[in-house]
Amino acid sequence: MGREMGMTDCMIERDGNELCITLGKTLTAADVPEVRGRIKEEIDEGVREVVFDFSKTTSMDSTGIGLLIAANNSLNAVQGAVRLIHVSSDIMKLLQSMRLTTRLNATGD
C-alpha cells in the first residue's frame, strides 16, 4: 500500500486492485491532466476499481466530469468501475442533472 501527494493537492493510495484518490478542493480543467495520466498508468498495471474521495472537494467543472467518465469507461473495458464517495450536495446535484450518479456509483456524505 502506498500513499503520495500529487501536484494537484490530491492524495493517491493503492491497495491491491483498488486505487483511492482523495481529491483536493477542486477537480477542474487545471487538475485533470496529471490525474488522468496517473489513472491510465494504474489501470495498465492492474487496478480495477478507482475510488474518488470527494470529502475535501467543493468545485468541479465539465472537464472534471469528463475525467470521471473516461476513467469509468476505461475500467468498464476491463470489468472494473469507479466509485465516488463523500460527494457534497452541490456536486451531487450537478451529477444528477447530467444523469450520472448511478453510472459513477456516487454517494454523498
Added chain:
Amino acid sequence: MRSFYKSIPSDLSGVDALCLEAHDVLRSNGAATRWFAVDLLLREFVNNAIIHGNKRDPLKRVDIGFRLWDGWVVLAIQDEGRGFNWQERPVCVPDDDADSGRGLVIGFLYARHVRYSRKGTRVTLWIPMHEEDLSE
C-alpha cells in the same frame, strides 16, 4: 464592493484566484449560497475562453467582468480568439459515456440567461442571486 473587472493571461492557474475574489464579493453581499453556481460558471467559461478561445496563447488575455445588479449576478467573459458558431452547438446532455460536451449544457442549467456576441468571443451570463431548483 459589488463588482470587479479582471484581465488574466491564458493560463488556467489564474482561475482559482478569480473564483476566490468572486466568493468574497458574494459573501460580503449576502449571496454566499450562490457560490457553487457562480464558481462553476466562472470556471467553465473562463477555462473555455483560455483553452478553446485563446488556444492557451500566452500573448492573448481573457477579460472578466463580475457584477451584482438588481438581484442578479452578471458574468461577462471575453477572449481574443476567432470565435465559434454558437448557434449550431447543441445544448443537450450528451450520451452517458461521452467524456466531453457538457460545458454549454452546464451554462444553460445554472444561469437563467446565456448570451453570446455574434462572433462568439464574448459570453454574458445572468445568475439569480437567490436559489432556484435546477429542474425549473
